[in-house]
Amino acid sequence: MKRYLYLSLTPEALIASMLPPEDFGKYLAVGTKKRTRGQAIFFEINPNFESNYFNLDDIEKRCIPNKDGSPKRSKYLAIYRVLEHVPLNTINNLYLVTDDGRVLEIKKKEYTATEEDGELHLYQQLAPVNPIVVSKLNPIKFCKYLTATEHPVSVPKIAFFELILNGLADDPQNAPLNNLPYSNVDHLRDCLIGLKEKESKPNKTVIRKTNADVMFRTVKNGLFVGDNKQTLYFPLPDKSELEGKYYAWWKSALTQGFNY
Amino acid sequence: MINTIFWFVPFTSIVALLFARFFYNQMMKTSEGTDRMVTIASHVRKGAMAYLKQQYKVVGIFFIIMTIVFSIMAYGFNLQNPWVPFAFLTGGFFSGLAGFFGMKTATYASARTANAARTSLNTALQIAFRSGAVMGLVVVGLGLLDISIWFVALNYFYPIGANNGNNIIIITTTMLTFGMGASAQALFARVGGGIYTKAADVGGDLVGKVEAGIPEDDPRNPATIADNVGDNVGDVAGMGADLYESYAGSILATSALGAAAFAGMPELQFKAVIAPMLIAAVGIILSILGVFMVRTKEGATQKDLLNALGRGINFSSALIIVFSLAILLLLNVKNPYGIWGAIVVGLITGIVIGKATEYYTSSSYKPTQKIAESTSTGPATVIISGLGTGMISTTVPVIAVVTGIVLSFLFASGFNFSQMGMGLYGIGIAAVGMLSTLGLTLATDAYGPIADNAGGNAEMSELGEEVRKRTDALDSLGNTTAATGKGFAIGSAALTALALLASYVEELKIGLIRLGQTVLDLGNGVSVETSTASLTEFMKYYDVTLMNPKVLVGMLIGSMMSFLFCGLTMNAVGRAAGKMVDEVRRQFRIIPGIMEGKAEPDYAQCVAISTKGAQHEMLIPASIAIIVPILVGLLLGVPAVIGLMVGALVAGFVLAVFMANSGGAWDNAKKYVEEGHLGGKGSKAHKAAIIGDTVGDPFKDTSGPSLNILIKLMSMVAIVMAGLTVAYSVI
Numbered sequence: 009m010k011r012y013l014y015l016s017l018t019p020e021a022l023i024a025s026m027l028p029p030e031d032f033g034k035y036l037a038v039g040t041k042k043r044t045r046g047q048a049i050f051f052e053i054n055p056n057f058e059s060n061y062f063n064l065d066d067i068e069k070r071c072i073p074n075k076d077g078s079p080k081r082s083k084y085l086a087i088y089r090v091l092e093h094v095p096l097n098t099i100n101n102l103y104l105v106t107d108d109g110r111v112l113e114i115k116k117k118e119y120t121a122t123e124e125d126g127e128l129h130l131y132q133q134l135a136p137v138n139p140i141v142v143s144k145l146n147p148i149k150f151c152k153y154l155t156a157t158e159h160p161v162s163v164p165k166i167a168f169f170e171l172i173l174n175g176l177a178d179d180p181q182n183a184p185l186n187n188l189p190y191s192n193v194d195h196l197r198d199c200l201i202g203l204k205e206k207e208s209k210p211n212k213t214v215i216r217k218t219n220a221d222v223m224f225r226t227v228k229n230g231l232f233v234g235d236n237k238q239t240l241y242f243p244l245p246d247k248s249e250l251e252g253k254y255y256a257w258w259k260s261a262l263t264q265g266f267n268y
Numbered sequence: 269m270i271n272t273i274f275w276f277v278p279f280t281s282i283v284a285l286l287f288a289r290f291f292y293n294q295m296m297k298t299s300e301g302t303d304r305m306v307t308i309a310s311h312v313r314k315g316a317m318a319y320l321k322q323q324y325k326v327v328g329i330f331f332i333i334m335t336i337v338f339s340i341m342a343y344g345f346n347l348q349n350p351w352v353p354f355a356f357l358t359g360g361f362f363s364g365l366a367g368f369f370g371m372k373t374a375t376y377a378s379a380r381t382a383n384a385a386r387t388s389l390n391t392a393l394q395i396a397f398r399s400g401a402v403m404g405l406v407v408v409g410l411g412l413l414d415i416s417i418w419f420v421a422l423n424y425f426y427p428i429g430a431n432n433g434n435n436i437i438i439i440t441t442t443m444l445t446f447g448m449g450a451s452a453q454a455l456f457a458r459v460g461g462g463i464y465t466k467a468a469d470v471g472g473d474l475v476g477k478v479e480a481g482i483p484e485d486d487p488r489n490p491a492t493i494a495d496n497v498g499d500n501v502g503d504v505a506g507m508g509a510d511l512y513e514s515y516a517g518s519i520l521a522t523s524a525l526g527a528a529a530f531a532g533m534p535e536l537q538f539k540a541v542i543a544p545m546l547i548a549a550v551g552i553i554l555s556i557l558g559v560f561m562v563r564t565k566e567g568a569t570q571k572d573l574l575n576a577l578g579r580g581i582n583f584s585s586a587l588i589i590v591f592s593l594a595i596l597l598l599l600n601v602k603n604p605y606g607i608w609g610a611i612v613v614g615l616i617t618g619i620v621i622g623k624a625t626e627y628y629t630s631s632s633y634k635p636t637q638k639i640a641e642s643t644s645t646g647p648a649t650v651i652i653s654g655l656g657t658g659m660i661s662t663t664v665p666v667i668a669v670v671t672g673i674v675l676s677f678l679f680a681s682g683f684n685f686s687q688m689g690m691g692l693y694g695i696g697i698a699a700v701g702m703l704s705t706l707g708l709t710l711a712t713d714a715y716g717p718i719a720d721n722a723g724g725n726a727e728m729s730e731l732g733e734e735v736r737k738r739t740d741a742l743d744s745l746g747n748t749t750a751a752t753g754k755g756f757a758i759g760s761a762a763l764t765a766l767a768l769l770a771s772y773v774e775e776l777k778i779g780l781i782r783l784g785q786t787v788l789d790l791g792n793g794v795s796v797e798t799s800t801a802s803l804t805e806f807m808k809y810y811d812v813t814l815m816n817p818k819v820l821v822g823m824l825i826g827s828m829m830s831f832l833f834c835g836l837t838m839n840a841v842g843r844a845a846g847k848m849v850d851e852v853r854r855q856f857r858i859i860p861g862i863m864e865g866k867a868e869p870d871y872a873q874c875v876a877i878s879t880k881g882a883q884h885e886m887l888i889p890a891s892i893a894i895i896v897p898i899l900v901g902l903l904l905g906v907p908a909v910i911g912l913m914v915g916a917l918v919a920g921f922v923l924a925v926f927m928a929n930s931g932g933a934w935d936n937a938k939k940y941v942e943e944g945h946l947g948g949k950g951s952k953a954h955k956a957a958i959i960g961d962t963v964g965d966p967f968k969d970t971s972g973p974s975l976n977i978l979i980k981l982m983s984m985v986a987i988v989m990a991g992l993t994v995a996y997s998v999i
Contacts, residue, residue, distance in 0.1 A: 031864075038863040045481050045863075108482040109863055187944035189951030223950050252733035259727075262949050263483045 009079055011071050013055040013064075015094050017134040017167050018048065018222075022062060022086040022094070024055075024071040026079030033103050033111035035081050047221040048105035049134060049231070054098040061093040062086050091135045091233075092164035102231055102242040104224060110260040112245075114230070119241035121146045128177045128200050130214075132222055133168040134231075140171075140215040142199050147232045148239050153210060155236040167233040171226045176200055189223060224261035273599070274542050278416035280549035284409030284707060287556050291398040291405070292373055298395060300376075301383030304729045308493075309379035312721065315497035315875035316375050319464060320368060320505060322879050326887070327456045331360050334452070334894075338988070346782060347991035349438065351425075352445045355418060356988070359449025359516070362410045366512040367457050367505035370403030370714055374504040378496075378721030385722065385738035386731060390564050392738055393573065396722065400715030401559045403508050404707040408552050411516040415545060418443050433534045434799065436541060440524040441775050441987075444768075447517045448984035454506075454513035455890050455977045459837055461506030462970030464882035465498030466841045468874065470965055471848025480856060480863065485727040488862050490855040490869035491848055494878045496724045501882075502969060503717035510977055511710055514760055515703050517980055519544045521767035522696030528774045529689030530602070531800065539599045540693060544700040546599070547611070550591045551584070555707030558584035573745045577712055581749075584705040585615060592701065603690065607697055609679030614698030614763065617672030622755025624664035628657060629932030631940035635661070639937040639960070643953035644946055650937070650960035658930025658967075665755075665925045669762045672698060676763075688803050696767035699760040706756075713753040716746025758924060761976035765917045768983035772913065773806045775990035776906060783995055810906045818904050818999075822911020826982070827919035829896060829912075833978050834923065834971040836889040841966040844881030851877050893978050897985040901993035909986045909993060916982050924975035931968025934960040 009026045016023055016036070025032050029052050036048035058064070062085055071083040086093075102114040129143045131150060143150050147170050153159065154166050175183025180200035185193045196214055203212040230243035244250070250258040300306045338353040377399030385392035422442060426435035472491025476482050482489055485496075526540025558580035564572050592611045596604035628635045635657045642653040673695055680694020681687035719742035726739045780788075780798050788809045789795045796805050806812075812819055851874055861867035901909045938957040940946075946953040986993075 034864045106481075108480060108486075108488075109865075186946065187948040189947045189949065189954065191952060193947070225949060248733075255733060255736075256730060259483045260481075260486075263477060263481065 009073060011055060011067060013053040013057075013067075014050045015053050015090065015099065016048065016050040017091070020087065020090045020135045021084055022053075022090045023050075024067050024083040024085055025081060026071065026073065027081055029101070029103050029113065030111045032081070033105035034109040037105045037107055037109040045107045045109075047107045048103070049222070050103050050105075051233075052100040052103070053094060054100060057095060057098040059093060061089075089136065091167060096165075096234065096238050096240055099233065099240060104257075106224070106257065106260040107221065108260050110257040112254055112257040114242045114244065116240050117243050119148060119232070119239065119243075121148065126178070128173060128180065128203065130171040130173050130196075130228075131168045132171055132218065133166060134222070135167045136163055136165075138218055139213050140218050141211050141213050142196070142203050143211040144203065145210050147229070147241070150211070151232055151234040151239040152236055155234065157236070165233070165235045167231065169222055169231050170228045172228045173200070180204060189226065271538065271542070273546065274419070277412055277542070277545045277549045278420075280552040281409045281412035281416060284405040284552045284556070285413070287559075288369070288402045288405035288409060291559070292402050295373065295377050295380060295395055295399050295402070298380045299383055300379040301386070302729060305379045305383060305725055308487075308725050308728050309375065311493045311871055312378070312496045312500065313375040315493055315872070316371055316500040316505075318875060319497060319501045319879045319882070320371060322883055323456065323460050323501075324364060326883050327360070327364070327453060330452070330456070331357060331449070341992060345995070347779070347995055348988070349442045349445075349778075351422065351442050352988065355442055355446040356449040358414055358418070359446030359451075360453040361449070362414045363450040363453035363509045363512045364457070366403075366407045366410050367453075367508040369406045370508035371500050371505040373399050373402040374500050374714065374718050374721070377718045379725050381718055381722035381742070382725040382729070382731065382735065382739055385726065385735045385742070389566055389568055389738045389741065392722070392742060393562070393564055393576065396718045396742055397562050397577070397711060397715045398559060399718050400713070401707070401711035403504065403714035404555065404710035405552070407508055407512045407710055408515060408548070408555065408707040411512055411519070412545065412548055412552070414446060415443065415516060415519060418446060419545075428538060429534060433532055433537055436534070436537050437524075437527045437531065437774060438778065440520070440527040440541060441771065441778055444520050444524055444771055444775070444984070445988050447513065447520050448981070448988045450509070450513040450516050451977055451981035451984045452890075452894065454509040455893060455974065455981050456886060457509035458506040458974045458977055459890055459970070460882045460886040461498075461502035462966070462974060463837065463840050463844050463885050464878045465495075465502030466966050466970050467844030467848050467881050468494035468498040468878045470841065470962060471845040471878075472852060472874075473962070474845070474849050475852035475856070479853070482863075485724045487728045488865060488869065490852050490862075490871060491874045492724075492728065493871035494848070494874040496721050497875055498878065499717045499720055499724075503720075504714055506973070507710075507713060510973065511703075511706060511713075511757060513977060513980065514757060514764065515548070515706050517768070517984070518696065518699040518703055518760055518764040519548055521764055521771050522693065522700050524771040524774055525689070525693045525696045525767055528770070529693045536602055539601045543596060543599055543601055543607070544697055546595045547588070547592045547697070547700055547704050550595060551588055551704030552707050554584040554587050554591070555705050555711075558705065558708040559711060573741060574749075577745065577749055580708055581705070581712065584708050588701070588704050589615065592704070603680065603682050606679045606682055607694060610676035610694035610698045611701035613672050613675045613679060614701035614760075617668050617698065617763075618702040618756040618759045620668040620755075621665045621759045622753075624661065624668070625755050625929060625932070628661035628929045629936055631936040631943075636933045636936045636940060639933050640940040640946060640953075640957065643937070643941055643956040643960070646952075647956040647959040650934070650956045651963060654930050654934045654937070654960050654964065657933050658926045661929040661933075662922045662925045665758065666922060669759060669921070672759070672763065673766065692767060692770040692803075695763050699763035699767065702756050702760045702763070709753050709756055712746075712749040716743070716749070719743040719746045754928060758921070758928070758976060761924075761979060762917065762921045765913070765921075765979045765983055768980065768987065769910070769913050769917070770803060772910065772983065772987050772990060773803050775987045776806060776994060777801065779991035779994040782991060810910075812907050812910050816907050818907040819911040821904060822900060822908035822913075823915035823918075825896065825900060825908075826912040826915020826917070829893070829916050829982065830920040830923045830975060830978065833889050833893065834927065834975065836892075837971045837974060838966045840885035840889065841970050844878065844885055847877050847881050848874060889974075893981050894985050897982045898989050898992070901986065901989055902996055903998050905997035905999055906993055913983050913986055916979050920975045920979040924972050927967040927972030927975070931964035931966075931972060934964030935968065937961075
């Protein structure tokens with residue numbers, strides 16, 4: 009049986025599996041006993057990459073079919089400082105899995121900045137840390153900034169989503185908060201106003217650590233993963249594609265956050 | 269002696285049924301779509317039919333028992349007209365039949381509508397709307413057919429010209445009994461269907477949406493099919509039986525009042541009796557013409573769709589005003605312009621109630637937006653503001669009905685309050701005017717669940733975005749038009765219940781005469797002949813005054829009945845939904861692969877649980893509606909029964925408006941948030957709005973709509989049991 013290698017971002021882990029990406033995504037989200045559910049975000053990794061950090065030599069011995077002949081669903085290879093040790097050039101497609109097991113495959117693409125000067129951004133970081141941050145920097149610059157070792161607070165690699173701000177991006181003082189399902193949006197508004205007022209400050213933390221799932225419907229453009237030299241961009245399909253071609257996934261993504 | 273013009277009534281009833289058949293055949297010729305669509309539609313159809321079969325079994329037993337009781341009363345104790353048991357049976361039968369045909373059509377139409385939406389919005393609209401029209405035309409066709417058959421048959425045994433004009437009173441009051449059959453059937457259908465649909469909806473959502481996190485109409489949810497079945501059994505079969513009862517009830521009560529108002533004037537009496545039937549008959553023809561006027565262009569906007577439906581409804585409503593005057597002039601009834609004025613008042617009252625309903629429940633207006641805004645402070649404030657808005661929303665409908673009652677009374681009585689009989693006849697005919705184009709207005713109501721199910725089928729079949737947009741547009745349109753339909757249903761129920769109050773007195777008269785009491789002693793040496801005694805004299809004879817504690821006791825019990833009934837039906841939904849939750853959880857637990865989409869859930873088991881739950885839970889609320897008027901009559905006598913009817917009408921009408929509007933407003937407040945306001949989907953406001961909507965579900969779909977029937981059923985039971993009350997009441 010073919011073996012796959014996955015880099016999970018929530019939580020950060022390197023996993024070997026005999027399941028192809030779609031089935032692996034479903035497995036991560038809903039398991040096999042129907043008693044669990046949870047969002048999953050992961051990359052498929054080139055299984056032949058070489059690493060001094062991970063023990064990848066005996067994957068074939070460790071990831072073997074179950075006794076009943078069914079494919080091995082998951083074999084965790086590493087759960088600590090995983091992202092920083094996976095070379096960017098080994099990352100293939102991104103998979104976004106809703107908490108009821110709908111899987112969306114996204115291919116990487118060149119990012120073209122479209123924002124205007126002075127526009128503010130909202131980023132939800134996924135790994136290796138997961139705060140929510142507002143920023144004056146566009147995604148590429150934000151990635152470079154956070155991975156620059158000269159800054160006292162930096163990480164070797166980072167993965168994050170840019171989230172929608174609607175009118176707040178340009179006018180945090182007055183724009184309506186409609187259609188922004190974030191908790192404590194008044195605090196978000198204060199953070200944006202504070203950031204805009206301080207010219208020297210590029211970023212401001214809104215929430216130090218978030219445990220909540222990413223609400224996919226709030227993703228502005230897509231997921232970014234990178235280091236100080238390179239940023240990979242995985243764009244979410246546009247609205248018309250989501251409502252048409254990927255409707256089952258999109259409909260599921262829209263219902264996230266219903267749990268009380 | 270039946271005037272030639274009367275035959276227009278059975279003729280139009282046959283025409284209605286033929287057109288219903290024509291529209292049904294047209295719909296059946298279209299394709300049901302892909303294999304997946306056919307399979308889903310087949311699951312829903314089977315579930316709906318299984319439910320109806322089970323319901324008819326239970327209701328059948330009830331009808332057999334009641335028929336035996338009525339037979340003993342009629343043949344053993346001479347307390348009733350011997351035709352009562354048969355009239356009761358046919359009323360129930362035709363009412364059930366209307367629901368059955370409507371639901372059968374709807375279950376065949378939904379997949380066809382979805383399939384048509386793959387290529388054309390107009391074709392989808394035509395299929396959904398004309399399938400709704402099948403229900404509308406079947407209801408009015410069967411209603412008038414049943415009325416015609418009984419009118420002709422009873423005329424054979426009680427010739428209208430004979431017995432000093434008393435025969436026509438006997439005929440019309442006997443025919444009212446068939447109204448009780450229809451009401452009883454309607455109550456079972458509404459309560460059972462209401463419990464079913466909300467148990468499936470709430471139960472399915474609680475586990476599917478909240479626990480398993482899967483969206484609505486997702487085929488992985490075992491309760492999805494039951495939910496779709498529920499739309500059919502509750503919103504189609506239940507509504508069909510309900511409005512059959514309203515339609516027939518308003519005509520029968522008005523005819524009975526017409527016969528009473530012109531006692532001793534046979535020619536005028538006959539004209540007053542057939543006038544409501546003829547207005548309803550013309551309404552059928554106008555409804556059919558209206559159906560053909562509903563069409564739209566491709567790429568139509570929501571406004572275009574609304575205009576398309578509005579065109580048909582406005583056309584038939586405008587013409588019924590013209591034609592009803594023509595009928596009254598042709599019949600040469602007494603005070604034709606006054607009676608016509610009452611009809612116009614009835615129509616305006618219905619429109620005002622409909623507009624008020626729309627204002628208080630549509631997210632385009634402030635009240636619902638305010639409820640939505642309260643979501644930002646959590647579910648408790650959503651519940652409070654929804655309840656508050658619902659209570660405030662009763663003001664306009666009550667004032668509209670009050671104004672309608674006063675004006676229709678005044679117009680018909682020639683602005684003379686002493687002309688009680690004519691005035692009451694005016695109130696009755698106002699209700700007939702409201703429901704005269706029911707063939708069409710019911711089509712706009714029944715169309716809603718068809719479009720809703722079409723959307724569900726499109727979702728489950730994973731049809732394209734364009735198809736879903738079209739079915740969504742049709743569904744959304746159904747929600748808007750339903751508000752007007754509800755206005756007419758609630759308004760006519762209040763007016764008909766008032767007319768039934770007067771009919772009750774007529775039934776008392778017959779009961780007393782049957783017992784040999786030909787003279788009423790009014791005290792102070794004054795006595796009148798029972799056969800010629802007026803309504804006021806009967807009130808005096810039975811001491812129906814507010815100072816009589818029996819009247820007050822009856823009023824209190826009547827008011828309490830509305831609340832008791834709502835409480836029982838709401839708790840029933842909670843219990844039945846609980847069973848559904850257990851079953852859905854069980855299936856997620858024991859069937860591997862449901863969530864991955866690799867195994868199909870056991871839909872039939874959820875359908876069976878909802879069916880069983882609804883049948884079990886509907887018995888107590890429905891039974892008390894029948895037993896309480898009998899007990900009150902036997903224990904406390906006529907004054908208490910009249911008090912009971914008044915109490916039930918007053919409290920029930922206001923409560924029905926409150927519950928329907930609160931529920932509707934909560935539902936639309938949630939949709940308003942989902943459109944992106946106040947944080948949109950997934951926000952805390954959205955969660956609060958969902959809680960409000962869930963609370964409102966049994967308000968608007970179970971308890972609220974059943975109250976209309978409860979009011980009328982209790983009146984009908986009182987009327988049918990009047991003979992028993994006058995003969996055996998303890999005090």
